[in-house]
Amino acid sequence: MNAILRAEGVDLFYGTHRAVNGVDFSLKRGEVAAIMGSSGSGKSSLLYCLAGVLPPTCGTLTFDGLRLSSLNDDELSTLRRERFGFVFQYGELLPELTVEENAALPLRLAGQRKAPAHAAAGEVLGRLGMTELLQRRTSQLSGGQSQRVAVARALVHRPDVVFADEPTGALDSVNASAVLEEFLRLARDQGTAVVIVTHDASVAEHADSRYTMTDGILK
Template sequence: MDIILRANGVGLTYGTEQAVSNADFTLKRGEVAAIMGSSGSGKSSLLYCLAGVLPPTSGTVTFDGVQLSHLPDGELSALRRTRLGFVFQYGELLPELTVEENTALPLRLAGISKAHAHVMAGQVLKRLGMGDLLRRRTSKLSGGQSQRVAVARALVHRPDVVFADEPTGALDSVNAAAVLREFLQLARRQKTAVVIVTHDAEVAAKADSQYTMSDGVLTQRVAA
């Protein structure tokens, strides 16, 4: 498998605070990688550098052979919209929209017709056990249901990479395990690579490769 995402010597500072220090990271196509660390370790800051949301203070991030810092803002936004997906701890769904409408958003933003986008959204939602709730507003969902919709929205356009920031951190253990299992099963079926930021060792254990982060320093864990 070839490399879809690479970071070389990435650093990020906020004022005088060094959030990320000289981080090296590689992600193969279809691979699931976990970055584990406690709150404040810098793992979320690194995630947003890898996703092109935050420009690093130093070092480079390369996506599919293209250095992100070389892209104009419009091209970078288009790349994030079409080739990347995002799952956040609290879903970040639009409460005024239905399950189906939230899931279809990336497709509609890419110019796909409403009818086709809703068909594609329905297919992904069914795989995640949400096929009976297409017309329900997301404000009426449970936490586990909301995260399934967030996962569906992140994967519906078959991105190359999904970035997940504590995707199960707000769920109880039963829902967390189920959502993570369904998320990774669908991602692997689609050959979508995933970067998961987590403080949970059980979540990290499901990844193909594991990194730890402490005080801004990233270290790859080597399997025993």
């Protein structure tokens, strides 16, 4: 099966510091890949390069046959909004919105009307055990609940790839396991590919392929 996402010879410099060093990486549709490494190893920098957030200093990034360097800012924004999903370590939810509104946000930003967007969000949230909390403000949620909303938001528009940056790092072990299992189950059901950055070997065990990053080098 052809790769949907590919990096070839990718470098990323912050000034004179080489955070990503000559990385080659490929991801197939439906594949879950884990990138492990200690703090400062460059794994989050690589994740944001792969997601088109940080342009690499050199090298080539290709998504579904498109070279990301050929896209302008508006085209990149549309790509990230419509075909990528993101799960961050601390959820990064909007506190002024309800659970349902947060999860529906990608669909609303893409122009979908409120009723179908909220219906889709409610379906995904229901599969994550959040049906009773749809109208609650996210400021009233526990850490595990907040991360479930973040997972729903990342998956509600059925993206091709989800990028997860330490998605369970802020959770206790029980919540971390529950959130991760449901996240990956939903992703696999939809055929979504997932790139997880983590320092936790127990998280990486759930992946189809595992990589280690040290001083910007991916192995």
